[in-house]
Amino acid sequence: MNTYRVTATRDGDWWSLVASDVQGREVASQSRRLDQADAAIREAIALVLDVDGDAFELAILPDLRHVDVSDDTLEALELRRALTELSVQARRRTPAAVAELRAAGLTVRDVAQLLGVTPSRVSQIERQAHLVNSA
Structure with a gap:
């Protein structure tokens, strides 16, 4: 696209x-x-x-x-734009990271701690991946 x-x-x-x-x-x-x-x-x-x-x-x-506007304001806007882009990249890579960390034997709670998400989010990502792989 x-x-x-x-x-x-x-x-x-x-x-x-x-x-x-x-x-x-x-x-x-x-x-x-x-x-x-x-x-x-x-x-x-x-x-x-x-x-x-x-x-x-x-x-x-x-x-x-x-x-x-001041240079400080322009810098703040640029930092927020960069933060948004990094967040998008992290979201895209999280499912693969969950799969790899779980395959390495880490618990759902350990994976959640490492990725900064809740254990329920890790489980949700795993379910979504399973549904995609089953289709």
């Missing part, structure tokens, strides 16, 4: 949204609020590609260089 990178730049009271490489084209839209950006640019990209809006992923990257 394609992921399109969208730059969101504050322009007056609006966010200007630009996806710069959608089949070699630039697709633009705007939204009043940042929480509306996904729907606005998704609709524009879907129209250009003539596909459903769920046929692709979006990575919306707010650009605050033209907003009057």
Whole structure:
């Protein structure tokens, strides 16, 4: 599934949204609020590609260089973005880690402690993996 990178730049009271490489084209839209950006640019990209809006992923990257905020605030935002990305990576890798640690003989509680999740979450991950492997 394609992921399109969208730059969101504050322009007056609006966010200007630009996806710069959608089949070699630039697709633009705007939204009043940042929480509306996904729907606005998704609709524009879907129209250009003539596909459903769920046929692709979006990575919306707010650009605050033209907003009057301190370097500390920009750093805090970047750290939070990095934390979110690390969290996504950890979630993707957790099922394999659970399987490997359990195969190595560790208890559900030990695995939970190591991964920073609850024992019930470890059991849930194991059940989901079993269902996928049984299908």
